[in-house]
Amino acid sequence: MLHLQPRVKVKVMRIGLLAARAGVTTSRIRFYEAQGLLPPPPRRHSGYREYDERALEIILFINRARGLGFSLAEVAAHLDSPQDHRRKSRLLSKMEDKIRELDSHLADLQSRRTTLLNLATELRRNMAQDQ
């Protein structure tokens, strides 16, 4: 054994593997970096980005939050906020806001649906008379 491995061996990966593991495109990852959501990773001499597991966790977090309807700006604000005990209470109030937003959006879609159904019914009757 001529070589000692460093004590902390960090597995690294290039952007393509990270993207595949996170289920996103590489361009999306570069976009998140450009927007400040993902810290710029170290580069190889070739310029290739070199990621570790934390990058994967951040992307998965963003994915979840986006899936719940948070904007990237909202996600960024949360990622930037200090990790103290007030973080949770801020997060909770954001979630409550989001639920209220969803409720009004749902009501809106429901009323559209009703209107469309009524119009469709009217139109069908109308067409039957044309016969």
Next chain:
Amino acid sequence: MLHLQPRVKVKVMRIGLLAARAGVTTSRIRFYEAQGLLPPPPRRHSGYREYDERALEIILFINRARGLGFSLAEVAAHLDSPQDHRRKSRLLSKMEDKIRELDSHLADLQSRRTTLLNLATELRRNMAQDQ
């Protein structure tokens, strides 16, 4: 009576009045024209657009359709379609498509809502334990 009025007297209006009556901005009206949704009206020598009542009806139609969730491209396709008896049946099937879209969107938002509620409950419990 030296002057005979033309048989068909058409009331005209400038873009500002049209916008106010339709409840939209003037820039939106110019945009609809640029997109081909609204036919380009005649101009005064000054270049000002001169609209009649049909323009108002078209804009109100667009407003309604947009309010129901149709995209401008969908509205444009409908406005361009020939005015025959098949128009109604095409419109009906578009409306049925749109209702199905709404249903899946509604289901999506409902499940987000449920997830958010669960997360919020969990977070509250979690915070209570921190005390």
Next chain:
DNA sequence: TTGCTCCTCACGTCACGTGAGGTGGC
């Protein structure tokens, strides 16, 4: 002359996807 309306660009928004044109690495 004032001030309101109108005109035409051109850019910004949101969250990326999709090239174009070029290079590293097995």
Next chain:
DNA sequence: TTGCTCCTCACGTCACGTGAGGTGGC
């Protein structure tokens, strides 16, 4: 050498809103 991966711009998407800079009309 091939071909896959990676790189950096730059532009397109959707439906407009918002200036900038200039002019008509009462």
